[in-house]
Amino acid sequence: MNDAPATSPLGMPAVSTRFIAVWRRNLRVWRKLMLPSIFGNFGEPLLYLLALGYGFGRLVGDIGELPYMVFLASGIICSSAMNTASFEALYSAYTRMTVQRTWGAMLDAPLTVDDVALGEISWAATKALISSSAILVVAALLGLVGGWQAILVLPVILLTGFCFGACAMVITAVSRSYDFFLYYFTLVMTPMLLLSGVFFPLDQLPPLVAQGAFLLPLAHAVEIVRPLMLGGWPSGVALHLIVLAGYALVAFWAATLILRRRLMS
Amino acid sequence: MNRAEHTIIAETQSLTAVVRARGLCKRYGETDVVRGVDLDVRPGECFGLLGPNGAGKTTTLRMILGQTPPSGGELHVLxxxxxxxxxxxxxxxxxxPQMxxxxxxxTVRENLLTYASxxxxxGAALGERVDQLLAFANLDGRTREQIQALSGGMKRRLSLARALINEPDLVVLDEPSTGLDPQARQHIWQRLNTLVEQGRTLILTTHYMEEAERLCDRLAIIDHGTIIACDSPRNLVAAHIEPHVIELRGHDIGDWQTRGGALAARAERVGDTLLLYTRDPEPLLQALGGDPDQRYWHRPAGLEDVFLKLTGRELRD
Structure with missing residues (x-):
């Protein structure tokens, strides 16, 4: 296995392939509860789609030329990736760091804080991928997918999951209790969820707010995913990907810096 | 010996020593937790770090494991x-680990497999290794149990088995028997002896004198971040304390403090107990024989006496 040096300039994360062991540990645990977990992955978005799509969609009618259900499906794929990755990197990772001391055991083995953080964030991204894949299947079965391009949503979701996993890991790194996460939900995630074009198009908002939404990553994920789901091609993909990847890398870097100070001081 | 020979010897020692520390320091803000620790842990020995709470034992271990960077000094491990x-x-x-x-x-078995990863x-050899370790820890009947179902002693045995998964040359144990009942403690001690017989090097922290005396070939007594004595348990007792202790309790100690103090090499008053340290206990025992009301206890001096002499008797919180 590749053993990266213990320190690097600017405190950049020293990445090694050993992070895979952390990712696989979480996969093993997930497999034990795979059935209920997958059931939830399918069930919850199905309920959302049906309840909001039919109930709400009748009132709303079409958005542009899209039936509301179709519009909503691509939004929920993105918001589900955000929620799933964030929950995993907040509550589950924090539990493994503090209550279960799972990370402590890993750090006694030849793993570093950077390996653990990368393994956890990759796992959060994987869970985002699993849940979004389930929604994609549901959407396809309901006839809400417009073409084969929808399959390209999956790598975008993986990046989105990594991005939100890394952002959540920063919060986990500074958090002293579970309660602290509520600030993140209230001040960051909920506004982002409501203002990123998941439930309604951004052009319904005042222009300043709509532009502001693009300072945060979720709107960029939606901008790529929605055209792909309709069987078309998104525009400005490079910029959207750069924002997602930028958030991912900066947050990963910040998370490892803070975690190293917390766990290795 | 000339300078070149010195250098050669120093180099050989750094190659053979399992842990070699020189002037190891750790500072948290304004507090010096470890200040200038020198260590040479030899291959195949069981080396104990003995000290009161907050002495710097765990911090020293964490530095050895590379889990916290030293503020100063040099450190080589293996x-x-x-x-x-x-x-x-x-x-x-x-x-x-301590906790x-x-x-x-x-489950029990999955814990070992996961830790191995x-x-x-x-691979195939790993399964065999896991089975051996489960037998070593007397847990071969419990391989499919959840961790929550294990007693404290079983958990500690599993922790020890887990620590051996990589066939380590060095095993580091932070208070290995804290919180265990006597049976569980005896079992752990036996297993640790087996590890030393297998040629592994052990470093353990403890504040149990019996554990230190029974297990450790050499001990460093550490307090306020410095090593104040380092030798075999027997030599520590011989070097720092008189071999006999007579402890007196009861109503009339004040009188014996002067009488006994004259017959003993050293007298120490702790609460309502008077401790008399001496090389020749006979005159004291004769004198005490003439005072049937006085309760006393004659025992050989031990590591605890050394420890308390060197680190003092005030409580550490």
Missing amino acids: GHPVPEQARRARRRIGVV DNLDPDF YFGLN
């Missing part, structure tokens, strides 16, 4: 400079 190459060193180290951190999401170990 020939690797630490913390620079701590990961390489940890590949050959097994750790039994159990077994993985509650896995952190070392990059897998």
Whole structure:
């Protein structure tokens, strides 16, 4: 296995392939509860789609030329990736760091804080991928997918999951209790969820707010995913990907810096 | 001996010593937790770090494992400079932590398999190794149990088995028998002796004198971040304390403090107990024989007497 040096300039994360062991540990645990977990992955978005799509969609009618259900499906794929990755990197990772001391055991083995953080964030991204894949299947079965391009949503979701996993890991790194996460939900995630074009198009908002939404990553994920789901091609993909990847890398870097100070001081 | 010979010897020692520390320091803000520790842990020995709470034992262990960078000094573990190459060193180290951190999401056997994966170990030989370790820890009947179902002693045995998954040259144990009942403690001690017989090097922290006396070939008594004595338990007792102790309790101690103090090499008053240390107990025992009301206890001096003499008797919180 590749053993990266213990320190690097600017405190950049020293990445090694050993992070895979952390990712696989979480996969093993997930497999034990795979059935209920997958059931939830399918069930919850199905309920959302049906309840909001039919109930709400009748009132709303079409958005542009899209039936509301179709519009909503691509939004929920993105918001589900955000929620799933964030929950995993907040509550589950924090539990493994503090209550279960799972990370402590890993750090006694030849793993570093950077390996653990990368393994956890990759796992959060994987869970985002699993849940979004389930929604994609549901959407396809309901006839809400417009073409084969929808399959390209999956790598975008993986990046989105990594991005939100890394952002959540920063919060986990500074958090002293579970309660602290509520600030993140209230001040960051909920506004982002409501203002990123998941439930309604951004052009319904005042222009300043709509532009502001693009300072945060979720709107960029939606901008790529929605055209792909309709069987078309998104525009400005490079910029959207750069924002997602930028958030991912900066947050990963910040998370490892803070975690190293917390766990290795 | 000339300078060149000195250098050669120093180099050989750094190659053979399992842990070699020079002037190791750790400072947290304004507090010096470890100040200038020199250590040479020899291959195949059981080396104890003995000290009161807050003496710097656990911090020293964490520096050895590369889990906190020293504020100063030099440190080599298994020939690797630490913390620079701590990961390489940890590949050959097994750790039994002070507080159990077994993985509650896995069964007993899965815990060993998962921990092995952190070392990059897998394959057919691993299954055999896991079975051997479960037998070593007397847990072969409980391989499919959840961690929550284990007693404290079983958890500690599993922690020890887990620490051996990578066939380590060095096993580091932070208070290995704290919180265990006597049976569980005896079992752990036997297993640790087996490890030393297998040629592994052990470093353990403890504040149990009996544990230190029974297990350790050599001990460093550490207090306020410095090593104040380092030798075999027997030599420590011989060097620092008179071999006989007579403890007196009861109503009339004040009188004996002067009488006994004259017959003993050293007298110490702790609460309502008077401790008389002496090389020749006979005159004292004769004098005490003439006072049938006085309760006393004659015992050989031990490590605890050395420890309390060197670190003092005030409570540490």
